[in-house]
Amino acid sequence: xxxxxxxxxxxxxxxxxxxxxxxxxxxxxxxxxxxxxxxxxxxxxxxxxxxxxxxxxxxxxxxxxxxxxxxxxxxxxxxxxxxxxx
Numbered sequence: 243x244x245x246x247x248x249x250x251x252x253x254x255x256x257x258x259x260x261x262x263x264x265x266x267x268x269x270x271x272x273x274x275x276x277x278x279x280x281x282x283x284x285x286x287x288x289x290x291x292x293x294x295x296x297x298x299x300x301x302x303x304x305x306x307x308x309x310x311x312x313x314x315x316x317x318x319x320x321x322x323x324x325x326x327x328x
Contacts, residue, residue, distance in 0.1 A: 288301040288308065299321075302309045310322040 284304060286303045288303055290298055290300045292298045296315045298313050300311050300313055302311060308324045309320060312319045312321055
């Protein structure tokens, strides 16, 4: 009884680990292809900076304008916007 359990463990554990590694490898290869096929995005995150664990600043480019937003647990707040992108 105990030997059959150990035999199953020795056979199935490497099989499950191999399937998991194979899925991660396939995901990594397919993920690169998916980004190239998407249409051009209207919104682009230029830079982010974490100020505290629950608060970060982000510079977002949208239609040639740069927006400075504050992202917190309570929501997103527009801080400043500039007219032209550089």
